[in-house]
Amino acid sequence: MQGASLTVSDIACRRGDRLLFRGLSFALASGGAVQLVGANGIGKSSLIRILAGLMPAYAGSVERSGAVALLDERPALDPHLPLGRALAFWQKLDGPEDNQAARLGLADLIDVPVRYLSTGQKKRAALARLIGQRALLWLLDEPLNGLDSKGMALVEELAAEHCHGGGICVVASHQPFGLAGMTQIDLKDFAA
């Protein structure tokens, strides 16, 4: 993978009538990673949504090079379909690349309707979809939530592989996230 970049210039975020943060700038190149930290409600998920292009920044600009893949608490998998078919739906759009479902421990679950999956299993399924997207920019909102310790270690491993392959990771997490070279941004430093 070549050419991933994410440049955030002097952005502010407003939700409703509240300015959450302002004056935030950072830049990531291919292989770069940053962890967003800060108290509940400070604006981590809002920032992830701005970076994903799902909502505009109140001020400033975001420039991206490379496709974006977003992982949050809403897996875009049809709850009524068996997991295998729900993932296959996306593979038709994303391409036939290996989504690493077996590595994610999903091999025995392909006949189980998505709505019956446990919290951690749903997170693993969402990760399979994320990997299948082959996007350069990974935006991960609380990617460790709901996972057991092996699952958490696997997410860190996948993120390291992604960066090693030239991708970028932005991780919003309350939990420590082990990734070599990852910097941290505490949104309280930019609170409005």
Ligand SMILES: Nc1ncnc2c1ncn2[C@@H]1O[C@H](COP(=O)(O)OP(=O)(O)OP(=O)(O)O)[C@@H](O)[C@H]1O
């Ligand atoms: N659609 C909305 N309209 C108005 N306010 C909103 C909206 N969505 C979120 N907010 C508010 O924006 C603030 C930031 O929310 P956000 O989810 O970005 O925080 P967070 O740092 O990710 O929190 P947490 O650590 O709890 O996940 C909160 O006060 C929230 O109530």
